[in-house]
Amino acid sequence: MDNLWLILSVFLQLHEGCSSQISVIQEPSAVVSEIEKNVTLNCLFTHTPDQMVTGPILYWYYGNDELLYPHPIPQYKNRVIVLNPDRNSSNRSILLLSVQWVDRRKYHCMLSYEKSGQGARTRGKGVTLLLYGPMTFNVSSESQNSLVCNITVSPHDGFHLAVLCGGLEVAQGQRHVYSKFTVLSAVVHEGVECECQLSLNSSMVLTRSYTRKSKDVSSEELPQPVMLYVAILLIPILITVIIAIAELIFEARNTRSRKRGRKQWSQQNSKTRVKE
Ligand SMILES: *[C@@H]1O[C@H](CO)[C@@H](O)[C@H](O)[C@H]1NC(C)=O
Ligand SMILES: *[C@@H]1O[C@H](CO)[C@@H](O)[C@H](O)[C@H]1NC(C)=O
Ligand SMILES: *[C@@H]1O[C@H](CO)[C@@H](O)[C@H](O)[C@H]1NC(C)=O
Ligand SMILES: *[C@@H]1O[C@H](CO)[C@@H](O)[C@H](O)[C@H]1NC(C)=O
Ligand SMILES: *[C@@H]1O[C@H](CO)[C@@H](O)[C@H](O)[C@H]1NC(C)=O
Ligand SMILES: *[C@@H]1O[C@H](CO)[C@@H](O)[C@H](O)[C@H]1NC(C)=O
Numbered sequence: 001m002d003n004l005w006l007i008l009s010v011f012l013q014l015h016e017g018c019s020s021q022i023s024v025i026q027e028p029s030a031v032v033s034e035i036e037k038n039v040t041l042n043c044l045f046t047h048t049p050d051q052m053v054t055g056p057i058l059y060w061y062y063g064n065d066e067l068l069y070p071h072p073i074p075q076y077k078n079r080v081i082v083l084n085p086d087r088n089s090s091n092r093s094i095l096l097l098s099v100q101w102v103d104r105r106k107y108h109c110m111l112s113y114e115k116s117g118q119g120a121r122t123r124g125k126g127v128t129l130l131l132y133g134p135m136t137f138n139v140s141s142e143s144q145n146s147l148v149c150n151i152t153v154s155p156h157d158g159f160h161l162a163v164l165c166g167g168l169e170v171a172q173g174q175r176h177v178y179s180k181f182t183v184l185s186a187v188v189h190e191g192v193e194c195e196c197q198l199s200l201n202s203s204m205v206l207t208r209s210y211t212r213k214s215k216d217v218s219s220e221e222l223p224q225p226v227m228l229y230v231a232i233l234l235i236p237i238l239i240t241v242i243i244a245i246a247e248l249i250f251e252a253r254n255t256r257s258r259k260r261g262r263k264q265w266s267q268q269n270s271k272t273r274v275k276e
Contacts, residue, residue: 022047024092024109026124032205035131039099040083043092043109043124056113058082058092062105069094075102096129101180104131104154130154130200133181137196137208140187147210149173149196150185158201159184165191 025044033039041060047053060068060080068076081095092109106128112121133152140146150173153159161173161184170191173184188194192212198205 022051022053022115022120022122024111024122024124026109026127028127029125030128030130030200032130032132032200033099035100035133036098039096039129041094041096041107041109041127041129043094045090045092045111045122052116054114056087056111058087059110059112060094060107061110062107068096068107099129099131101131101154104129130156130159131181132159132198132205135196135198135206135208137194137210139212145189147188147191147194147212148185149188149208150183151198152181152183153198155180155182156200159205160199160202161186161196162199163188163191163194163196165194170194 023046025046027042027044031039031041043058043060045056058069062068066073069080069082072078072080076096079097081097083093083095084091092111096103106126108123108126110121110123112119114120131154135149135151137147137149140148147163149161149163149171151161155177159182162169163171163186165188171186171188173186176183176185184198186196193209194212195207195209197207
């Protein structure tokens with residue numbers, strides 16, 4: 001989709017070029033990456049031969065004039081690689097190495113050049129770099145019955161975390177906002193096959209699955225002391241129930257051979273039968 005859009009916009013730009021449009025295109029306008037990864041920031045410089053553009057000089061910067069390329073400020077030293085070394089190439093994309101939380105910002109690509117002997121410059125609309133940390137999706141440390149999904153992301157309202165179990169959304173991420181980043185976390189209390197999804201403006205960024213082993217469910221449901229307590233309570237109840245059932249069967253089939261201790265009860269029982 002992005003590529004199609006890029007081709008389409010380049011196509012349109014080239015046609016507009018007839019009315020002498022020199023442009024710097026930065027598409028996509030937002031890039032999402034895991035921290036510590038290398039990220040490509042695209043920049044396309046378009047013009048036609050009849051526009052007589054010569055001596056293009058590439059600049060990448062943020063803010064007003066904090067340079068990444070050339071002559072980078074310390075934060076970007078040895079971290080920017082121009083992907084196409086040919087200065088005349090239209091492709092002026094860069095690779096930013098090992099991105100960190102502080103790299104979250106909007107970057108501009110700009111070209112300065114000569115056109116018919118006159119100095120000129122053109123800037124792109126910028127690309128916003130957004131970041132996320134590793135996603136954890138596992139049983140909670142507090143309760144084996146809960147699944148917790150959490151992830152740290154750059155501050156941006158478009159990030160959304162959701163947990164789906166058996167294809168249905170069962171939880172949404174809560175937001176914990178800190179100065180340099182936001183933590184999204186969602187808790188699920190049941191479900192065997194679940195998936196945690198991070199999306200940005202409704203497009204999926206990453207997913208992680210968790211499959212609970214059925215063995216875990218049965219053994220973890222009741223902690224052992226509770227099991228023991230229940231078992232101790234259950235044994236006498238079970239015995240009583242078994243005796244009662246046995247007695248009922250015994251009495252129904254063989255009313256004559258009663259035991260002494262239960263005479264009264266049996267007599268009442270046979271009286272009701274006589275009335276019938
Ligand atoms: C990033 O790029 C550098 C230089 O090209 C390379 O050495 C490194 O392995 C890359 N790192 C990742 C995470 O791809
Ligand atoms: C620019 O060149 C780099 C390296 O050759 C490539 O990865 C990237 O896709 C190109 N970008 C565009 C917009 O063509
Ligand atoms: C770039 O283009 C100019 C003018 O079209 C030419 O003189 C120069 O040799 C080219 N440079 C490269 C590296 O191709
Ligand atoms: C998930 O939690 C279990 C139990 O707390 C632990 O043994 C396991 O290593 C965790 N898995 C991951 C991928 O962190
Ligand atoms: C995510 O959850 C794990 C396990 O519950 C916890 O150890 C970790 O600190 C959490 N991370 C964040 C960023 O909240
Ligand atoms: C997300 O959507 C909002 C509003 O629709 C828009 O302003 C913003 O630029 C978008 N962000 C990204 C990263 O696509």
